[in-house]
Amino acid sequence: MTLPxxxxxxxxxxxxxxxxxIMSGLANEHDAVNLSQxxxxxxxxxxxxxxxxxxxxxxxxxxAPMPGDPxxxxxxxxxxxxxxxxxxxxxxxxxxxxxxxxxLFTALGAFVHPGDEVIIIEPAYDSYKPSIxxxxxxxxxxxxxxxxxxxxxxxxxxxxxxxxxxxMFNNPQxxxxxxxxxxxxxxxxxxxxxxxxLLISDEVYEHLTFDGLQHESVLKYPDLYxxxxxxxxxxxxxxxxxxxxxxxxxxxxxxKEFRKVHQFNVFSANTPVQSAYADFxxxxxxxxxxxxxYQTKRDYLLQSMxxxxxxxxxxxxxxxxLFDYSNISDMNDVEFCKWLIINHGVAAxxxxxxxxxxxxxxxxxxxxxxxxxxxxxxxxxxxxIILM
Ligand SMILES: Cc1ncc(COP(=O)(O)O)c(C=O)c1O
Numbered sequence: 001m002t003l004p005x006x007x008x009x010x011x012x013x014x015x016x017x018x019x020x021x022i023m024s025g026l027a028n029e030h031d032a033v034n035l036s037q038x039x040x041x042x043x044x045x046x047x048x049x050x051x052x053x054x055x056x057x058x059x060x061x062x063x064a065p066m067p068g069d070p071x072x073x074x075x076x077x078x079x080x081x082x083x084x085x086x087x088x089x090x091x092x093x094x095x096x097x098x099x100x101x102x103x104l105f106t107a108l109g110a111f112v113h114p115g116d117e118v119i120i121i122e123p124a125y126d127s128y129k130p131s132i133x134x135x136x137x138x139x140x141x142x143x144x145x146x147x148x149x150x151x152x153x154x155x156x157x158x159x160x161x162x163x164x165x166x167x168m169f170n171n172p173q174x175x176x177x178x179x180x181x182x183x184x185x186x187x188x189x190x191x192x193x194x195x196x197x198l199l200i201s202d203e204v205y206e207h208l209t210f211d212g213l214q215h216e217s218v219l220k221y222p223d224l225y226x227x228x229x230x231x232x233x234x235x236x237x238x239x240x241x242x243x244x245x246x247x248x249x250x251x252x253x254x255x256k257e258f259r260k261v262h263q264f265n266v267f268s269a270n271t272p273v274q275s276a277y278a279d280f281x282x283x284x285x286x287x288x289x290x291x292x293x294y295q296t297k298r299d300y301l302l303q304s305m306x307x308x309x310x311x312x313x314x315x316x317x318x319x320x321x322l323f324d325y326s327n328i329s330d331m332n333d334v335e336f337c338k339w340l341i342i343n344h345g346v347a348a349x350x351x352x353x354x355x356x357x358x359x360x361x362x363x364x365x366x367x368x369x370x371x372x373x374x375x376x377x378x379x380x381x382x383x384x385i386i387l388m
Contacts, residue, residue, distance in 0.1 A: 019353040027347035033378040035366040036347040044239040051276035060275045068096025069274035075281040084219040092252035098269045099244035100204045100233035105131045107200050107229040109261040112137040116165040123354030141356045149176040153187035166198045172205040172317030175365045179316035185216045189224045204233035207290035209317040243273050301368045304379030319369040326362040346378045
């Protein structure tokens with residue numbers, strides 16, 4: 001006789017330990033240069049650290065208002081007006097969150113009902129699918145394909161069914177480094193309006209576009225914004241991903257629902273850090289310099305890898321660079337990444353883990369949000385690997 005188990009069935013039966021934990025664990029074990037996870041290995045601004053300390057000393061240590069520090073929200077609305085020419089009400093359209101991931105989770109929690117379908121564009125940030133599933137929804141993947149990772153909008157539209165409620169869009173895109181154009185946004189806009197969908201637009205890499213490309217924020221398109229929740233992350237902008245502060249911009253009606261979930265999810269985000277960001281945002285140069293800052297790092301990595309057997313794919317934005325290793329090995333990408341750590345001391349992320357149905361590609365992702373010394377060390381090791 002089998003005894004009834006005390007533990008109810010898993011709500012996420014297909015989710016295991018994330019590849020990031022696995023690769024970082026293996027990287028530590030083998031003392032590898034870690035270009036796997038997406039975070040800087042350099043310090044954030046000393047001034048910002050000082051502002052947080054000052055906020056703490058000034059007694060800003062208790063709960064922030066549920067929607068976020070009012071001055072921070074005001075500064076965000078000024079930034080949005082300046083960059084995207086959209087006038088938003090800081091009181092009813094901006095909510096400060098504990099990072100972009102929480103904002104994504106809360107947006108899905110507010111609107112996904114059991115049985116709803118949510119279209120995601122893969123390879124996708126790994127929180128999307130499990131978050132949809134936790135709320136009883138079904139993720140419907142559209143697969144971007146190497147080497148261009150372009151969207152065929154007519155094909156994507158075929159995935160829409162009477163159960164489709166939401167489309168999730170990420171621009172600039174992790175992990176591909178793709179930056180979608182004004183033409184893409186025009187196609188997206190047409191689909192969202194025609195099928196009466198909600199849009200969750202993940203723009204955490206808004207400042208990381210290269211070679212003169214402009215970020216096409218959904219906030220630039222008022223009739224698209226009307227149906228959107230747009231997600232940002234201070235951690236990505238100010239080099240402190242561990243501080244976990246982000247925000248969601250959405251029209252008042254959507255924000256009202258978003259906050260119903262937010263208030264019982266985290267209630268409010270870290271007070272002194274919000275206060276510090278509010279002051280730090282006054283210097284717009286801190287974010288305007290980012291395209292150049294990260295483009296220099298991308299180019300440094302590419303130059304350092306020049307002459308290696310790895311083939312770089314086009315990186316237009318984000319802080320990830322893809323490399324094709326088909327000239328080196330037939331191994332699948334997960335095995336290849338483990339082999340890279342153990343035999344060559346460099347940790348990368350296999351692209352297949354970002355897909356529901358991975359194509360049979362030989363592509364890995366490297367994060368270049370690192371010091372030049374780190375990038376050089378990784379490239380020197382990778383250049384030692386010769387053609388098959
Ligand atoms: C596409 C994308 N969205 C959201 C996030 C999460 O942002 P945060 O660190 O603020 O939670 C990340 C972080 O890697 C990301 O790559």
